[in-house]
Amino acid sequence: MSAHEFEPRIVGFLCRWCSYNGADLAGTSRMKYPPNLIPIKTNCSGRVDPTHVMKAFAEGADGVLISGCHPGDCHYINGNWRTAGRYPMMKKLLEQLNIDPRRLRLEWVSAAEGDKWARVVTEFIEEVRELGPLGWKDQVADEYEQQEAVSA
Amino acid sequence: MAESTNGEPRIGVYVCDCGTNIAGKVDVPAVVEFAGSLPHVAVAREYKYMCSDPGQEIIQKDIKEMGIDRVVVAACSPTMHEPTFRKAVQSAGLNQFLFQMANIREHDSWVTEDPVEATEKAKHIIDAAVHRVVFQEPLEAIEVPMNSDVLVVGGGIAGIEAALKMADAGHTVHLVERDPSIGGHMAQFDKTFPTLDCSACILTPKMSAVGKHPNIKLHTYSEVTEVDGYVGNFKVKVNKKARYVDIDKCTGCMLCTEQCVVAKVPNEFNESLDNRRAAYIPFPQAVPLRATIDPERCLQLTRGKCKQTCVEACGPGAIDFEQKDELVELEVGAIIITTGYQTFDNERIARYGYGQLPDVISSLEFERISNASGPTGGEIVCKNGEKPRSVAILHCVGSRDENYNEYCSRVCCMYSLKFSHLIKEHLPETEVYQCYIDMRCFGKGYEEFYKRLMNEGVVFIRGRAAEVTAASKRQAETEGKLLVTVEDTLLGVVRHLPVDMVILSSALQAQPDAKEVAQLFGFGCSSAGFYIERHPKLEPVSTVTDGIFIAGCCQGPKDIPDTVAQAGAAAAGALALVDNRTVKIEPTISYIDPEKCSGCHICVGLCPHNAIVYDAELDAAQVIEAACKGCGVCVSACGSNVPVQRGFTDEQIFAEIEGALA
Structure with missing residues (x-):
């Protein structure tokens, strides 16, 4: 598959207070960005569990974006610090699984930064496009099902 | 679309056209067909406006008649209409948490260029919501006690009005103002358009009502530093800056001001046209009428050495150089933000000569010059003390200009007309030119005021001024004058107007720290820095954060009548919350x-x-x-x-x- 034909599939976890509203602002300001990212809303970026990220890759995502409030602006005082703390761990985990850690990105986008949201999404899509398809879904589907059975 | 029930979820998917907002980009029938093919989806429908009554009734009818037990609405942002649809499903007998919203407008149709891509994205977004709603469970909202106190941030006319309304309704109102006195920009104005009421005459009674109101706790020279909590139960920290004067002891006699040895501090209230002392009261009608010692200019506070003539002069012994900033913690149920605006920095447009040519002045400077309590005692004079024989007023300085601000500042046409009238009133022989792009006189009585001015002999020139220069000294008739170059687009000629004074009708802009304030309170602001209302038409004073309201120029440039109307609306919105004993909050814990x-x-x-x-x-x-x-x-x-x-x-x-x- 050539780079031109490949359209990356990306899941974005957006905190409800800052990034979701920032993405809304990009909309009300009619800023344009590529459609590859499907947003999922959580109350806080701190809710995003490493298993959510793994689940997204296992379901066929080529990239995962986590976006929360700027440090200091978190609606839950320091929930986003928990995210920031977890982020390097998640990156390490991806490395161990042979996934390029650049496929996971953490960004701070405030409710006022519609322009930043549009820019971040555009840049991330381009970066993942260059990394090419992950194809993890087919590789580890069986393994994942086994793991899920254990944890359930 | 099965009709039978066997314990499986029965999902209804409702895709909104939103007029053409969604349907103009997304192929809605294709999306509906796709949604109908998803597992557990019993019905999928399209409607022009799902949020309207007939739209909601479609959902309610399906719940009652088809046994729909899970609902997905694909429409705008949940910030906008999630409460609407939750109420609709709840009143049809379905728990409101068995509803999920798919945002295919702000996150899709408005941001995606290509219709095919937008349609595909809408399908994915809806698919996610349908998958999710299968696992959603009924939840009951949690009821918590409502704190009946309110916080108003910003003591201009908007904050004053909102605070008085809520205090009159019997609520304790904390009014926080950054400056030593409340009053805001309106306190600087001379007259107000189009009625020509004296600004001080209509504002100062309200200011003193705030100062005396038993339900209003005034925190001047203070700033909000921290906001925590949620609707009904906000916890706010306010930094009361040290004013080095005990305001309980100070009587406002101004003896300290008279004795202060630091005499050359630019007077902000008079737009730096004259000086104040380091110990000062911003203006004679200040509320509270209490002295403040400027920590950046006071010799004792900057160098640790001064004769302390102020201390000697102060009878009640109110001056206290040891005073420290004080952190006040407040608990309130609702918050109204009325932080106002700043005017455009005229020096950014170098060709108008502001800051270089002494008689090119800003609109606020003219307000102070024409004001009887201003630095010239209300005499309209040039910097050399002489009365101007001709004045040009240049419109749209920093507004309607892609280089600075694209938007129209809404008030400049009208205040420019007001200036013309005041000049003609003070100096009937003086020629007044207005260089305008369009005259925007939209309010009640505004067009009539414009007509009146045309009959007062003001010359209207349609065209944005190109530049202001000092006239050549070699030509005797224009020596010492300013030359305004403007293309008169109605006559099709370039004119050079020799005038004695040029007034720049400066744009209204968001406060320099508007973004930080928005982040502090948890709502958004536009790229220009104006705060974003929850809905531009139907919720113009609410924000995305429940219990936090906005009013006045922090939301966008507006005149005094509109500001007061918004302040009243924000007060009503806050009262509708804090008049309840409890508030229902999300049970997503x-x-x-x-x-x-x-x-x-x-x-x-x-x-x-x-x-x-x-x-x-x-x-x-x-x-x-x-x-x-x-x-x-x-x-x-x-x-x-x-x-x-x-x-x-x-x-x-x-x-x-x-x-x-x-």
């Missing part, structure tokens, strides 16, 4: 099953709100429901996956991921 919890304590330390305690008897962590705010940090931190966040369970999020990538 965490639960820990003591049977499964091993009592490892990890979540206890991570909870940002100290809402998790270790129960020794149960040997398990437990969530204090009233303190939990639903961030979900404990859920993602637990090694054994024990805490569950209602409404955001792993099952629900996993399903949403599956749907998004299906």
